[in-house]
Amino acid sequence: xxxxxxxxxxxxxxxxxxxxxxxxxxxxxxxxxxxxxxxxxxxxxxxxxxxxxxxxxxxxxxxxxxxxxxxxxxxxxxxxxxxxxxxxxxxxxxxxxxxxxxxxxxxxxxxxxxxxxxxx
Numbered sequence: 001x002x003x004x005x006x007x008x009x010x011x012x013x014x015x016x017x018x019x020x021x022x023x024x025x026x027x028x029x030x031x032x033x034x035x036x037x038x039x040x041x042x043x044x045x046x047x048x049x050x051x052x053x054x055x056x057x058x059x060x061x062x063x064x065x066x067x068x069x070x071x072x073x074x075x076x077x078x079x080x081x082x083x084x085x086x087x088x089x090x091x092x093x094x095x096x097x098x099x100x101x102x103x104x105x106x107x108x109x110x111x112x113x114x115x116x117x118x119x120x
Contacts, residue, residue, distance in 0.1 A: 009114030022096030
């Protein structure tokens with residue numbers, strides 16, 4: 001059974017860092033694209049970043065380029081999102097998902113999410 005579980009969220013001050021983890025099971029990680037999304041209160045869900053299963057190529061939304069880094073550890077079946085220089089506007093619930101292909105952010109399955117709050 002395919003499952004994704006996010007962790008690593010929390011409260012951080014502006015300018016701080018967090019690393020989110022997406023633990024997967026029921027799939028061979030390097031055969032699937034995995035993406036990160038976020039949804040802030042009152043806003044639509046938006047794609048943040050993704051990593052291709054086949055070649056590890058990555059994609060980032062403009063609003064996180066240079067601050068966030070996506071990576072994966074195939075041996076641990078886990079995808080990470082390193083978030084640096086966090087801003088209050090990064091506050092949202094962050095979700096990971098299996099994608100049809102990295103870049104179009106069409107989801108096959110999504111996890112339950114982890115809350116990230118950036119506040120002083």
